[in-house]
Amino acid sequence: MSKITLKDLSHSYLQFPTKNEDWAIKNVNIDWHDGGAYALLGPSGCGKTTLLNIISGLINPTKGQILFDNENITQKNPVERNIAQIFQFPVIYDTMTVFDNLAFPLRNRKIPEEEIENKVKEISNMLELTPTLYNRASGLTADGKQKISLGRGLARSDVNVIMFDEPLTVIDPHLKWVLRSKLKELHQKIKRTMIYVTHDQTEALTFADQVVVMHEGQIVQTGTPVELFEKPKHTFVGHFIGSPGMNILPCKIDNGLIFINSTNIEISNSKLNNTSYSKVELGIRPEFISFDKKGLPVKVTNVSHTGKNNIIETESDGGKIKLITKASVKIPEGSAFLNFKKDRTYVYKDDWIVE
Amino acid sequence: MNKTVNQKAWFFVIPVFVLVAFNAIIPLMTVVNYAFQETFGNNQFMWEGTRWFKQILISERFHAALGRQVLFTLIILAIQIPLGIFIALNMPKEGLGVPICLVLMSMPLLIPWNVVGAMWNIFALPDIGFLGHSLNALGFDYNFTQQSGDAWFTTILMDVWHWTSLVVLLSYAGLRSIQPAYYQAAEIDGATRWAVFRHIELPKMKKVLTIAILLRFMDSFMIYTEPFVLTGGGPGNATAFLSIDLVKMALGQFDLGPAAAMSLIYFFIVLTVCWVFYNLMMRNESNS
Amino acid sequence: MKKFKWLVPTIYIIFLMLPIYWLLNMSFKTTTEIINTYTLWPQEFTLDNYKKIFTDSTWYTGYLNSIYYVVLNTIISVAAALPAAYAFSRYKFLGDKHLFFWLLTNRMAPPAVFALPFFQFYSSVNLFDTHVAVALSHCLFNIPLAVWILEGFMSSVPKELDETAYVDGYSFWKFFFKIFIPTITAGIGITMFFCFMFSWVELLLAKTLTAVAAKPIAATMTRTASTSGYELGLLAAAGSLTIIPGAIVIYFVRNYIAKGFALGRV
Numbered sequence: 001m002s003k004i005t006l007k008d009l010s011h012s013y014l015q016f017p018t019k020n021e022d023w024a025i026k027n028v029n030i031d032w033h034d035g036g037a038y039a040l041l042g043p044s045g046c047g048k049t050t051l052l053n054i055i056s057g058l059i060n061p062t063k064g065q066i067l068f069d070n071e072n073i074t075q076k077n078p079v080e081r082n083i084a085q086i087f088q089f090p091v092i093y094d095t096m097t098v099f100d101n102l103a104f105p106l107r108n109r110k111i112p113e114e115e116i117e118n119k120v121k122e123i124s125n126m127l128e129l130t131p132t133l134y135n136r137a138s139g140l141t142a143d144g145k146q147k148i149s150l151g152r153g154l155a156r157s158d159v160n161v162i163m164f165d166e167p168l169t170v171i172d173p174h175l176k177w178v179l180r181s182k183l184k185e186l187h188q189k190i191k192r193t194m195i196y197v198t199h200d201q202t203e204a205l206t207f208a209d210q211v212v213v214m215h216e217g218q219i220v221q222t223g224t225p226v227e228l229f230e231k232p233k234h235t236f237v238g239h240f241i242g243s244p245g246m247n248i249l250p251c252k253i254d255n256g257l258i259f260i261n262s263t264n265i266e267i268s269n270s271k272l273n274n275t276s277y278s279k280v281e282l283g284i285r286p287e288f289i290s291f292d293k294k295g296l297p298v299k300v301t302n303v304s305h306t307g308k309n310n311i312i313e314t315e316s317d318g319g320k321i322k323l324i325t326k327a328s329v330k331i332p333e334g335s336a337f338l339n340f341k342k343d344r345t346y347v348y349k350d351d352w353i354v355e
Numbered sequence: 356m357n358k359t360v361n362q363k364a365w366f367f368v369i370p371v372f373v374l375v376a377f378n379a380i381i382p383l384m385t386v387v388n389y390a391f392q393e394t395f396g397n398n399q400f401m402w403e404g405t406r407w408f409k410q411i412l413i414s415e416r417f418h419a420a421l422g423r424q425v426l427f428t429l430i431i432l433a434i435q436i437p438l439g440i441f442i443a444l445n446m447p448k449e450g451l452g453v454p455i456c457l458v459l460m461s462m463p464l465l466i467p468w469n470v471v472g473a474m475w476n477i478f479a480l481p482d483i484g485f486l487g488h489s490l491n492a493l494g495f496d497y498n499f500t501q502q503s504g505d506a507w508f509t510t511i512l513m514d515v516w517h518w519t520s521l522v523v524l525l526s527y528a529g530l531r532s533i534q535p536a537y538y539q540a541a542e543i544d545g546a547t548r549w550a551v552f553r554h555i556e557l558p559k560m561k562k563v564l565t566i567a568i569l570l571r572f573m574d575s576f577m578i579y580t581e582p583f584v585l586t587g588g589g590p591g592n593a594t595a596f597l598s599i600d601l602v603k604m605a606l607g608q609f610d611l612g613p614a615a616a617m618s619l620i621y622f623f624i625v626l627t628v629c630w631v632f633y634n635l636m637m638r639n640e641s642n643s
Numbered sequence: 644m645k646k647f648k649w650l651v652p653t654i655y656i657i658f659l660m661l662p663i664y665w666l667l668n669m670s671f672k673t674t675t676e677i678i679n680t681y682t683l684w685p686q687e688f689t690l691d692n693y694k695k696i697f698t699d700s701t702w703y704t705g706y707l708n709s710i711y712y713v714v715l716n717t718i719i720s721v722a723a724a725l726p727a728a729y730a731f732s733r734y735k736f737l738g739d740k741h742l743f744f745w746l747l748t749n750r751m752a753p754p755a756v757f758a759l760p761f762f763q764f765y766s767s768v769n770l771f772d773t774h775v776a777v778a779l780s781h782c783l784f785n786i787p788l789a790v791w792i793l794e795g796f797m798s799s800v801p802k803e804l805d806e807t808a809y810v811d812g813y814s815f816w817k818f819f820f821k822i823f824i825p826t827i828t829a830g831i832g833i834t835m836f837f838c839f840m841f842s843w844v845e846l847l848l849a850k851t852l853t854a855v856a857a858k859p860i861a862a863t864m865t866r867t868a869s870t871s872g873y874e875l876g877l878l879a880a881a882g883s884l885t886i887i888p889g890a891i892v893i894y895f896v897r898n899y900i901a902k903g904f905a906l907g908r909v
Contacts, residue, residue: 056539058539058543077542078539078542079542079543079545084543085539085540085543087536087539087540088536089534089536091534091536091537091540093554093555093558094554094558095554095558096554104544104546104550104554105543105545108544108546108550109545149540152540152544358734359733359735360734360735361735361736363736364730364733364736365737367726367727367730368726368727368730370722370723370726371724371727371790372727372742374719374723374779374782374786375746375749375783375786375787377779378749378761378779378780378783379752379783381760381764382757382760382761383757383760385759385763386756386757441651442651445648445649445650445651445652446652447648452649452652454897454898456652456656457897458890458893458894458897459656459659459660460652460655461893462659462663462886462889462890462893463659464844464889465840465843465886465889465892465893466844466882466886466889467844467846467860467861468845468861469846469861469862470861470864470882470885470886473878473882474662474663474665477666477669477875477879478662478666482681483677483678483681483875484665485662485665485683486661486662488681516658516662519655520659573750573751576753577754577755579753580846580847597753597755598753599755601753601755601756602755602758605758606759611759618753618755618756621756622751622753622756625751625752625753626751629747629748629751630744633744633747
């Protein structure tokens, strides 16, 4: 068990990368603390699986270092790194029983058979695999198989980190929830570092204490689910997390004041100076917008009811704006004015937050 | 896949049925005719019952040919299957090497069988053949036309040359279908190279290997042209496998009755083994 | 260990190429050189053997005959196998499993068993020594094979494709030719490759069923080897030429070979 540090990590699948787009991972620096539950969140193709494979040692990074407790292990192979990884679809050894599957990594490490027996029993109890322990692994259902993959990682007592690469992809929806809470429970029980890769924000936010958001090979923000929600540091985080995502509106800055068209928007947490930016945008989550008597003039174009809340689409001169209101709030017809909550409105320069 | 019941599907099968039946049933009936009757030409037949079958089944000649055939097929399978898997495991997985390997390795499969025999004849001749000349230069007393051991060695080497690629290509196709995650998981689990082969690669190749063994069994058991051209079944009867012996009996000595009976026994043996294989294969297919 | 991986296929390919090289080597030698000396490459390079083959009609018609019946057989086999394979891959019908196995048994029949009855049978229907006879007789093992391969490829096409087409108002035959066949082109290519291959390499039946008019090149070769004495150079040249059609066919299907050899069942 140890702290994992990624230092100036870059990776390209090409032999001679030239353009910026040739890089799958772009200069990543991050610390994963011992015992943390992390989620690595991002859309397909953002480089999260690559990053995972670099940590596990399946891929050698083009540049940079990986440190386990400040010891450089960049050149070590997966076995020496002592990590566990669970893949998108269950990887099991078809010809073996469940027991042999779980014992496999231990036997490869020449652990005495007696100890293996105890360990496997313990793990199978924890994962509720005991009734099928001596069955052929190939006969199990998808979630049972995925439990075996997980069990193979848990069976080793000294793994530095357990990594999950979208482990619930092939699991039935109603079992997803069961397995996910099982994972959470396991984490609390064994206090092992876990990194959970996913493109599904619900999975990430429910599993992790710390969510790492990736976008085009870069880490754009690391934080608790609340931080990501309340204060996205990058417009990508804004619209990727949340449903619907953050409203991003082009705006102008004049004398330290922010304007959408000619309407001044008050915000409380950005220090703005007069320098001109190439691209300035204002970000506000739909949850923090309300109807008011004055403010930004809009037209209400569409309303969808989700039961407790209403999602309202409006059209302003600056673009479309969505807001969420309680079902009890009366929705004005036609023209209306919007009020943005001061301390939840942010300005983004070239997609990054201005503080 | 869920198939729907549709008896009209028979119409789709009729052309195939007619073409194959035309070729299979009528000639097979001729064989059966000869097998149970004595003929004096002019379509005169005399019922012989199972006499020819009894005669064949107790004849030393048939036993010897069958023994040679079984031994040959077993040796062929014992060499070609492991060798083919071994080569497939070491083939490149990407890049220019892949098409080069595939194209060059397929070459022997597309050479007419008697040319294969002729080619190996020229290649193995002790005086002017590369193989024969080299072996003799190295101090071996090698002459496949005179020494039966050498004839066997050459015939087996020729068949390995001719057919191992089929096993290679099949195994390669099986290996290519394995998802990289399996290798990655094994690497993380600390599996040895042998364990990866035993627990990942071999199980995933099971299906294609069944096809490979089936095809190799069939074709090596029915081998005729290549050894006929290479050794003519000799020296003596050393390499007279079942087909060669059969043709000798039927066309050489015109012993049609015994030859027909032998044909049927021969066909029956191939069929039984293949039936077992076929059922194994279908069971595999329905399992996955 | 990993560094020397390439050695295995390389050594194997060298082993494969040696006899072929030796054949080519012989084909460019004069008869005197072949008989009198042992040389690793031709000392007096000659094209005489090839010239003879291309100018002597008994030789080059052999090639034309072979190609004629091989192509004919390939077309017949694939055309007949397409609907049958479709039926096996999509429908259950009375006796389907038995029929399928029965078809396969014909691939298992030793050609030596059938040589004589084939001769008598094709003679009796007046087809002896015609290209059609050889093409039809090769259907015995090529049609089962074609059905088997095509069935494998077709089964991997989801049934939803058929259903969508019917919903869109396609008639069966329009669907079959306009949509289904184009989606399994690779499978058809591989099937044709196999039919071509097995028809091209087979000699026993081809030789038995022909005398003069449809005699295949391979049979011409055996005659030369036995009757005109020691014309090894000529034999080698003819043999070398029989490798070419196969090589061309392989080149065209090189991208599908790996999948094709697994008969679409991987």
